[in-house]
Amino acid sequence: MPKPIATCVLGVGLSGLTFHVPFLLALSDLFTLQSVLERNPTQEGGSVKQRFGASVKIHRSFEAVIADPEIELIVIGTPNETHYDFAKAALLAGKHVLVDKPVTPTSVQARELYDIARSKNLVLYAYQNRRWDSDFLALRKLLALPETSAQSIGTIIEFESHFDRYRTVLKGTWKDEARPAAGLTYDLGAHLIDQALALFGRPDKITGFIQNLRGLGNPAVDDWFTIHLHYLTNSARPYPLTAILRANILSARSSQLRYLVRGTRGSYIKYGVDVQEDQLKVIHAPGAILESHYGKEPDSLWGTVENLQGDGASFNRATWPSEDAGCYTDLFRNLAAAIREGTDLLVPWKDAQTVIELIELAQKSANEGKTVDVPPV
Secondary structure, three states, rough: OOOEEEEEEOOOOOOHHHHHHHHHHHHOOOOEEEEOOOOOOOOOHHHHHHOOOOOOOEEHHHHHHHOOOOOOOOOOOOOHHHHHHHHHHHOOOOHHHHHHHOOOOOOHHHHHHHHHHHHHOEEEEEEEEHHOOHHHHHHHHHHHHOOOOOOOOEOOOOOEEEOOEOOOOOOOOOHHHHOOOOOOHHHHHHHHHHHHHHHOOOEEEEEEEEEEEOOOOOOOEEEEEEEEEEOEEEEEEEOOOEEEEEEEEEEEOOOEEEEEEEEEEEEEEEEEOOOOHHHHHOOHHHHHHOOOOOOOOOOHHHEEEEEEEEOOOOOEEEEEEEOOOOOOOHHHHHHHHHHHHHOOOOOOOOHHHHHHHHHHHHHHHHHHHHEEEOOOO
C-alpha cells in the first residue's frame, strides 16, 4: 500500500480548518497532516489541536515549509492574492500543490504555474470542490439522460445558476479589501464558471455585469455580478445556449434559487445549497465525513422537473432527487491517486486557468459595456 502523502496546510482560518484539514485527517490512509503554517498560534498546539485534538508540526514561516524535506504536498488556503507566489515557490521547491480558487489573480500567472508543474512532473490541482455538491451531481445526472427518456428536459437552451446572499454590511475580513483577485466574481463566480465549464465547455462569447451594488467599502471590490456565457449553434448544438451565472448580495429570500434550467422539453428548478459547508463548519470528528449521513441533502431541498407530455400541451411535475450525497472526499481521493499513481485530474488545471480567463473577460465586458469574444484555444 502506498505511503500516505505528507501534507502541509497553509492557512488555518475558515478555508484550512473547514475545507482541508478535516479531509486530510479523515483520509489517513491517503494523507498525513504533517504540518500547518500558523505564524502566531493563539493556543498551545495550534488551531488544529484546539479544534480536532490532532497534534501536528507548526511552521512559523513559509520559508520553513518549503525547506522541510518531509513535505510532499502543500495545500494553499491563504488570501487570494498570495496563491500565485506560494504555489510558484512550492512547485519550484519540488512540492505538489492543491490551491484554493481563485487559483491566481491573472490567467497569465495560471499558465505559468501549469508550465512549471509540467516541467517538474508535479501535480497542480485547483480546489473546485463544488463539482461534488449533491445538487450539482443530481443536475449532471439529469442532463445526461437521453432525450428519449420520459424524464429528459430535452436540449438545454438556458442555464441559470445562482449563489445569492442577503448581507447589508461588510464582513470585516481581507475579502472586503481592494487586493488582487478581490471581489465576489473571483470568489463565488469562480465556482459558478467552473460548473458551467464542466457542463458545457468553453463558451463563444461573454457578457459581464459587475458592480459594487451596496456602495460599501472600496468601490473596486464588487459584491454583485451577472455573467452570460454564450454558446453558439454548431453541429452538436442545434440551439444557442446561454448560461446565466449570478450572485446577488441583496437577495431577500428565505430560500435562495440555486438552479433554473430550461430545455426544449421541460425545466428543472432547485432551491437551497449543498449542505456540506454547513456540516464542515461545525465538525470536530473528521471521521464523520466518511459516515453515510454526511453530504445528504434533505428531501425538502430536492429539485423539481417539469416535462412536456406526448400531447405537446400538458406537463408532468415530479421531484428530481439529489440522491447521491455530496462528496468533497472524491476530490482528495483523486488528488492522492494523481500523486501516487499518475491518475488524470478530475479538475484539469486548464479548466482552472480558463475560469480566470473568463473572469478577466467578464470584467472587460463590464468595463466596456459590450459582449466580447472568447478566443478559441
